Amino acid sequence: MTHPLPDRIVVVLVRARNPNNIGAVARAMHDFGFRHLRIVSDYAPPFETARSAVDASEVLAQATTFATVAEAVADCTLVAGTTAVGERALEHPLYELAEAASKIHSEAAEENTRIALLFGSEKTGLSNEELSHCHWLLTIPMHQHEQMRHPSMNLGQAVAVCLYELIRTQAAPSTLGTREAARADEVERFTEHFRRLLEASEYTRRHPANCSDEQIRRLILRMGLRASDVPIWMGIVRQILWKLNQPE
Amino acid sequence: MTHPLPDRIVVVLVRARNPNNIGAVARAMHDFGFRHLRIVSDYAPPFETARSAVDASEVLAQATTFATVAEAVADCTLVAGTTAVGERALEHPLYELAEAASKIHSEAAEENTRIALLFGSEKTGLSNEELSHCHWLLTIPMHQHEQMRHPSMNLGQAVAVCLYELIRTQAAPSTLGTREAARADEVERFTEHFRRLLEASEYTRRHPANCSDEQIRRLILRMGLRASDVPIWMGIVRQILWKLNQPE
Incomplete structure (x- = not known):
C-alpha cells in the first residue's frame, strides 16, 4: 500500500506574488509526490509565467x-500555518517542523481528513486574519542571526523542507480511527452562528477586547x-439564539 | 555550547551555471547558519548577479x-556527493539523506574533521570524475514519477533540504574522539603515488579495466x-616504487 499522506495534504499559498516562487513550490511538490496546490489571491495568479517549474x-x-483563506481551507479538517515567528505575538500553539509533521501524520491516519499547509506571502507572511484560520502554527528551525530580527526562508525552499519532513517521517498508519475531525467550512459556519450568539447575548458589547473575528475563530478552533x-453544537447555539430572540 | 556542525561543513557547488541558483544556495546556507561555500567553476562565477540571495x-x-573538485575538497576529511540516482551505475555506497546526516554527524564529532557536501550542475549532476572524489553518495528520497526517468531537484531546494536534515538531527557529540581522518589532499597525494605503483608494477597494463583514475581513487577512498x-602507507608505496625502479 502506498502511503496516503500526499493525497491528504493541500499546500495553500496565500498572496504569493512572485510567479517564480509559485513555480518553485509546484516543482518541490512534484519532486516529493504532492499534488494539491491552492492559491489564495485577490488577482489572477500568474501561472503562465511560473517558468521555473x-x-x-x-x-x-x-x-x-x-x-x-476560508474558501481555500473549507474542506480541510486541520489547518496548519507556517511562520518565521519573528516578533509577532503568537496566539496559537507553535510547533517545530519535526513535531508538526508528527501531528500531521496522526491527523492523516484518521479517516476523511484533509490537512492544509498555509504559506504566507514572501514579504509579510500570514496576516493575523489568515492565521486565525489555523489550528496551530509550525516553524522551520533556523539559525538566529544577531543582526536580523525577522528570519524568513525562500518560499520554494520552505515548502521543499516541509514536504521533505513529511515524507521523511512517514509514520505507520495509526489504528485509532475513531475521531473524525470536522471540516473547516463546518467549523466556520458554526463560528458564525456562535458569533451571532455572542452579539445577541451582548457579550461582544461588554467584552469587545475578546471579540475580534480572529479571537473568536481561534477560540472555536481550540x-x-x-x-x-x-450538529450538536449547532443545535445548542441555535436554540440559545432562538431563545434570545423570543419576545419576553 | 553551540553545536560545531555548521563550521565543519563546506557546501561545494560544482559547475553551477545559474547565478540565481548560487544565490538561492547562499540564502539557504544563511538561513540554517552555514557559512562555508565553495564554487568549482572553469569560468568566473557570476556572483554579482546572484540576485535572489x-x-x-x-x-x-x-x-x-x-x-x-580536488582543490575544493583538499582540506576535507569526508567528501559526500549528492545524486538523484537515475540510471547511473553506482560505484559508491549510497545513503538516503537521513542516514547520511547521521554519518556526517559522526564525522563532525571527531577532531580536525571537515566535511564537503558536493552538489553537481543543474543539468547533469556530478560527473564520474567528480564523483570519484567522494567517499560516498547521498540522495534525497523523492517521489518516483512513472513518466520521468531522471528525477532531480532544484539546486537551492536540494541544499535547503540537506542542511535542514543536518540541523534537525544534531546529535550529541560522540565520545569516540580517537580516529582522525586524513585530509583529502593527503589522500589524493597518496593516490597518485599508488597509481605510479600500479603502473610501475604493470598492474595497469594487465588490468586496464580496473585502472581508470576514478576507479583507483575510489579504491583508495574506501x-x-x-x-x-x-605517512605509513606513503612510506610503503615509496619503498615499493624504489624497489621496482632498482636495476636488477
Whole structure:
C-alpha cells in the first residue's frame, strides 16, 4: 500500500506574488509526490509565467484559486500555518517542523481528513486574519542571526523542507480511527452562528477586547470539534439564539 | 555550547551555471547558519548577479572558487556527493539523506574533521570524475514519477533540504574522539603515488579495466585512511616504487 499522506495534504499559498516562487513550490511538490496546490489571491495568479517549474506542469495545471483563506481551507479538517515567528505575538500553539509533521501524520491516519499547509506571502507572511484560520502554527528551525530580527526562508525552499519532513517521517498508519475531525467550512459556519450568539447575548458589547473575528475563530478552533459534534453544537447555539430572540 | 556542525561543513557547488541558483544556495546556507561555500567553476562565477540571495551577502562574499573538485575538497576529511540516482551505475555506497546526516554527524564529532557536501550542475549532476572524489553518495528520497526517468531537484531546494536534515538531527557529540581522518589532499597525494605503483608494477597494463583514475581513487577512498596512517602507507608505496625502479 502506498502511503496516503500526499493525497491528504493541500499546500495553500496565500498572496504569493512572485510567479517564480509559485513555480518553485509546484516543482518541490512534484519532486516529493504532492499534488494539491491552492492559491489564495485577490488577482489572477500568474501561472503562465511560473517558468521555473520544470516538470511541474501537472501540479500547476491542477492548482485551484480562491479569493479567501476560508474558501481555500473549507474542506480541510486541520489547518496548519507556517511562520518565521519573528516578533509577532503568537496566539496559537507553535510547533517545530519535526513535531508538526508528527501531528500531521496522526491527523492523516484518521479517516476523511484533509490537512492544509498555509504559506504566507514572501514579504509579510500570514496576516493575523489568515492565521486565525489555523489550528496551530509550525516553524522551520533556523539559525538566529544577531543582526536580523525577522528570519524568513525562500518560499520554494520552505515548502521543499516541509514536504521533505513529511515524507521523511512517514509514520505507520495509526489504528485509532475513531475521531473524525470536522471540516473547516463546518467549523466556520458554526463560528458564525456562535458569533451571532455572542452579539445577541451582548457579550461582544461588554467584552469587545475578546471579540475580534480572529479571537473568536481561534477560540472555536481550540475546541477541536469532531465532525459528529458539530450538529450538536449547532443545535445548542441555535436554540440559545432562538431563545434570545423570543419576545419576553 | 553551540553545536560545531555548521563550521565543519563546506557546501561545494560544482559547475553551477545559474547565478540565481548560487544565490538561492547562499540564502539557504544563511538561513540554517552555514557559512562555508565553495564554487568549482572553469569560468568566473557570476556572483554579482546572484540576485535572489536576499540577506545572503555574507555567505556569498566569503565564498571561494576553485578550478577543480580536488582543490575544493583538499582540506576535507569526508567528501559526500549528492545524486538523484537515475540510471547511473553506482560505484559508491549510497545513503538516503537521513542516514547520511547521521554519518556526517559522526564525522563532525571527531577532531580536525571537515566535511564537503558536493552538489553537481543543474543539468547533469556530478560527473564520474567528480564523483570519484567522494567517499560516498547521498540522495534525497523523492517521489518516483512513472513518466520521468531522471528525477532531480532544484539546486537551492536540494541544499535547503540537506542542511535542514543536518540541523534537525544534531546529535550529541560522540565520545569516540580517537580516529582522525586524513585530509583529502593527503589522500589524493597518496593516490597518485599508488597509481605510479600500479603502473610501475604493470598492474595497469594487465588490468586496464580496473585502472581508470576514478576507479583507483575510489579504491583508495574506501580504505578510510586515518591521518596518522597516511605517512605509513606513503612510506610503503615509496619503498615499493624504489624497489621496482632498482636495476636488477
